[in-house]
Amino acid sequence: MSDPDPQGLASDGDGTRAVRAGLPEPVKYEPTLPGPVFAAHFHLPGEPTGPYTYGRDENPTWTLLERAVGELEAPGEDGVETLVFASGMAAISSVLFSQLRSGDAVVLPGDGYQALPLVRAQLEAYGIEVRTAPTGGDAQLDVLDGAKLLWIETPSNPGLDVCDIRRLASEAHARGALVAVDNTLATPLGQRPLELGADFSVASGTKQLTGHGDLLLGYVTGRDAEAMSAVRRWRKIVGAIPGPMEAWLAHRSLATLHLRVERQSANALAVAEALRDRSEELGVRYPGLPADPSYAVASRQMRRFGCVVSFTLPTRARAERFLDTLRLVDDATSFGGVRSTAERRGRWGGDAVPEGFIRMSVGAEDPEDLVADLQRALDESAG
DSSP states (O other): OOOSSTTSGGGSOHHHHHHHTTOOOOOTTSOSSOOOOOOSBOOOOSSOOSSOSBTTTOOHHHHHHHHHHHHHHSTTOTTOEEEEESSHHHHHHHHHHHHOOTTOEEEEETTSOTTHHHHHHHHHHTTOEEEEEOSSTTGGGGGOTTOSEEEEESSOTTTOOOOOHHHHHHHHHHTTOEEEEEOTTTOTTTOOTTTTTOSEEEEETTTTTTOSSOOOOEEEEESOHHHHHHHHHHHHHHTOOOOHHHHHHHHHHHTTHHHHHHHHHHHHHHHHHHHHTSSSOOOOBOTTSTTSTTHHHHHHHOSSOOSEEEEEOSSHHHHHHHHHHOSSSEEOSSOOOSSOEEEEGGGGSOSOOOTTEEEEEOOSSOHHHHHHHHHHHHHHHTO
């Protein structure tokens, strides 16, 4: 359980909070951020009453990171708990499989992360009814009655549709359902789902939260002690725990989160505007574009619009030529890193997107260089 605003960070700005989140009280001659604790077990004479007993249950390095993430997701709020996991999918699974039982119903996004169909198959194998709805609009309301849990992914990956968290959470709670929000694409500096009424904020820390493409991590933040106890028990049973080095690297990376998010969001807007203004119609999606279908809702609940831009080229061959021609953008999956990446998303087969659909993760390079590289690649690939 995180301490209530241990360093008075609730009133601080995002940059100050990110730099100082989760740091222990200063001790003379000790590092400001202690190094990773590598331990499978701890000295444990007598009754096991202390906080650290066995490495699958707790680790001091996790504790600091969990406090840090909690301070970003719900600054100054007492009673909020964060648990870290070995990956984003481990975090997602922990909520779904700890909260749902055979005979329950869950509402999932029909246009969400491409691994969700695998999750759906497993839920159904356990006798759980799975309903789906698109992210945009209020389509979830039509299938919400009688559901135990509403799972929201906003902005959606890869389509970048946005739904109204506050409205959907209010409606779900009125009908007796819990609400979980996948906050991966937004990060806590883009939106805070708990403030908007959600019961859980879940994310892959593999992406922009840590931002360097060098570790896998996930987390769940929630305020209901009983629900989070079930999530913790699931983590213990399954053993989906992060290594201490990954947890330490993640905490270290949080110090630059504000700088990265600010730069990457500004770059993403510059890229989206440049793509929008080309003579060829590319179907550009970015929640920060005023003409985007998601803008009205996104501008009410998001403080920053993220680093992902999507657009569609007319054919698979054109998309592949475009990706091959880029100089500053790597052809790679995932998103949120300081180095720009892009991919033809249809190559994975799990997303309902056209063959020429491109998901681009905009990095921290100079925006003029990125835009010039994209324009050149688009021009050269058109021939």
